[in-house]
Amino acid sequence: MRLAYTLAAALAAPQASLAANPVDWPSVLSEARGQTVYWNAWGGSEATNAFIGWVGDRVEADYGVSLVHVKLSDTADAVSRVLAERAAGIDEGGAIDLIWINGANFAAMKSEGLLFGPFAENLPNWAFVDGEGKTVTTDFTVPTDGYESPWAMAQVVFMRDTADLPDAPGSAAEILDWATAHPGRFTYPQPPDFLGTTFLKQMLVDLTNDALALAAAPESDAAYEVVTAPLWAYLDALTPHLWRSGRAYPATGPAQLQLIYDNEIDLAISFSPGEATAAISNGLLPDTVRTSVLAKGTIGNASFLAIPYNANAAAGAMVVADFLLSSEAQLRAQDPAILGYGTVLDMAKLPDADRAAFDALDLGIATLSPAELGTAQPEPHPDWMTRIAADWQHRYGAGL
Amino acid sequence: MAESLILKTLTISAGATPIVSVSLTAAAGEITTLMGPSGSGKSSILAAITGTVPDGLFATGEILLGGQNIATLPGWKRHIGILYQDDLLFPHLSVGGNLALGLAPGGRRTERQGRVKRALSEVGLEGLAARDPATLSGGQKARVALMRVLLSEPRALLLDEPFGTLDSELRSQIRSLVFNHAKARGLPTLLVTHDPQDAEAAGGPVIRLR
């Protein structure tokens, strides 16, 4: 697949003029009042849906913005919609105002000039964001340039059922050893699912001797082959011992929860440190599940919000994005009984009362503390992911 | 009201092939009988008169009613009443509803109801206006069907083997009822049948198709 040049060719895309100017926040607030914001966000998690519902109640009460959650089964549906609208010449009054977006979808929309902004760093609550310590200004190494606003931190953890697997595997090699000894008890979501490719990246990061090479696009095909060789050797060894002998994979991250619950598998990857605790309280996981990270650490990134260039209610969308950066919303998101997402705020910048509230939060039985999570490893450059996902398809996804 | 129904070389064809051609005069107050074996085109002639020639066939010639050529009118403006072998009462309407259907629109509700009532008593069916037609006997149904067509004040009456399904006692009874009413109203009436007894009872001219 060498079609990515269209994306590169479009980097100099013209940007939309700003209907609402984020620099003039009072006028944004007054424009937002009475607007309806259609937030397109993945609808596969009940916990997230409930959280978004709460956000809707709060922004209605405080800012007169009514928020509608458009539940997607795939973020790409929203990207398609904006693309179709631009094709039809609908450059204002589009159907989508706000998208929960990440990584490759963001890179594609940004380079195609499909985003509104920059706006993120003009949001009033940006002052409290931890711009230095957390990866909130790059998304899969692509600079966000203010075209998306962070709202939660994610980091890879491994969920295991301690009834069957008491000791956490600390490395890719230990996962392989355990899977070989217990065939059929481990699997990962099928790439190109987001979490599935995250697993491949995590294994690559853990196995490679050349972490620096991953920070930029592969220098050459030869370099790519050299750097990824350990990953393919690893997967060749692992695949026969996977669940269903690697002939089928769960479609998504949450589908793995069901497999653990049914006692089909004992180990699964997650990109949300609080997911296991929330799932236990919702009865989606047995309460014997605990989480862990690898000895060398795990990949982390942020979840973002972006506004399409033709959004009908850009002002309202910015108000929602700003509210999500408030201590109130961030505290609620981090509560494992609600969402269990990591905060993007810098504790040192917060007023004392807010900081105390964060400190008092009970993270729940299966959530690691920030100290236990350790420092997140950086994401590899997106080109690695694109090529690895395509190669995976060749090697393991095209039939035996 | 003394109009005759005149067919002038009424010809039914399938493409270029003529199937049947007939010329006749059905005088007012007289029952003219059309006889012939099946496939001789009797039904097609009736269809041409009512304006319901099936797809693939077409009719030429003139159909004169009181001197007016009605062949160019749509069927519903011709006022040609027809009775079939089956009573064909509309199953979703009551007996009275079937009868009222043929009344010309307009007029007061009580007046319309009165006409329906009188029509029913004329054939000995007093008080059955509210009944479900499916609960009537065969003879009762045939009488309702007759009164339904007469109430619509047709200008001519067509009878398409109308007595075929009735048993012999009922058959002669209904036959004379229909004939008497048709004659009494001075209607030009065309009877299609293959039963010589029907033709005999009609007492009018008999035309045989081959």
Next chain:
Amino acid sequence: MTLSPSHLFFWLTVLILGGPVLAGLTGVVAGAMGHVPGLQNAIPAGDVWGAVWSWPGIGRSVTLSFWTGLLAALISLASATLIMAGWSGTLSFARARHWLAPFLAVPHAAAAFGIAVLIAPSGWIARALSPWLSGWERPPDLLILGDPLGLAMVLGLIVKELPFLLLMMIAALPQAKAATSMALVTALGYGCARGWLLAVFPGIYRQIRLPVYAVLAYSMSAVDAALILGPTTPPPIAIVILRWAADPDLSLRALASAGALVQLGLVLVALVLWRLGEIAVAQLGRSLAESGQRGSGRAAEIAAATLAATSGIFLFGGFAVLALWSVAGAWHFPAFLPETLSFRVWASHGAALVETGAATLLLAFAVVALALALALGSLEAKPHRCLLTALVYLPLIVPQVTFLPGLQAASLKIGLGSGALPVGLMHLVFVLPYLLLVLADPFNALDPRYRTIAAGLGLSPARQFWRLRLPLLLTPIAGAVAVGMAVSIGQYLPTLLAGGGRLPTLTTEALALAAGGDRRVIGAYGLAQAAAALAPFALALALPRRVWRNRQGMLHG
């Protein structure tokens, strides 16, 4: 011929059936040539097609779609035929007919979920046998869902296609003069089933040929059943197309268009093959008839009963398990029943379910009302019957994934925007064919002498329609409304694409939540979907009984 209102309806119908497919296909052809709407640079067509053919596993994907589609259509047709041969004309069959409606009403996705929770290694069947018989303390590591041959997916397709074909066959019985033919061959000493196959089936098949083609095309391109039950390494071509269309690399959308053309070509090849098969089977049938062999047909009756029961068990069993999951608290393998009950899902989703359900039904009703006017108007006009028949099947035979994206672009271009209007129009494209299919036979079966009598009574065509044909057809119309609403309720891709997500229905919500894989939520939404689709059927049965309670002639026959 003068232009009457009914002719206007007829030509509107032609436009609605043919226009969207053509508009959609035009967009897809442009995409396959590298012109993706909205993308700033066109891609060389050669690159697009080269990328399609070198896509990992594309050959297997194509073969898989081809094989599973043919297999599902063949088994569905054979089963429906056996059931009719062994069973039609019996009293129990007359009663069983009423059970077809729910089978038809249940949306494909809900049926597929039901089957999944039944046959999975952790499913109800395995639980029923564990651990006392199987010895399984944890689910066996067996590849049942998503098997490489696609057999689970074929099963999911059959459960829905079999009742559709049965309904079409039953509708064809009167015109095929089944009763007369059967009396004849039985007198000649043929067993019921064998006689039916030789004497009645050829006449029936001639009439259901297009529905069979629609089943074949649908089976080869189905999305819902494939996503839930189908293999993934690699998936069928329809899923590959969806993935391309949803890839963050926007240039892959050109591949999706090209893939759609591959899918269309695949369906056409299969249709040609099927046609050749028809000719071969007809030859075989004739030589069998000439051989004059008699047989008892007992085996066919048993096979018919088994097949009907099996598909019934899969559908109703699946729903029973979904219902259980929706109220399950803890429910670990291998427990046969939930260990604890919890109404958490119903409590937290109840209000949303009612609200979305009401919106879904309202939309379906509005679409069906419009479609009904068009269908009845077209049937009244009934010129160019061949044109109408061919067009009815156009949206059913051309796979949805091949023309919907192009159609979405076209509808945006003419300024339809997003929300209820474009969604309703998009649903109309799929609802109208079913209404025409269901209504055509009862409409044409009305005794033509009623028309002559009514004209003789001086009733204008309009009065004939309102006073006579409409009430006379109330029962089939109520049934058609129910079928149409079920079709509207089950639409996923058209709702999503046309609505811009602003008009959530039970089906779009169910599939979005299904991405989370929570069986309790899936169970609740699956049941709600089925209930929404079944409610109109219950009304359709009850309404004529209520209205015609004093009209025996309208209740029988």
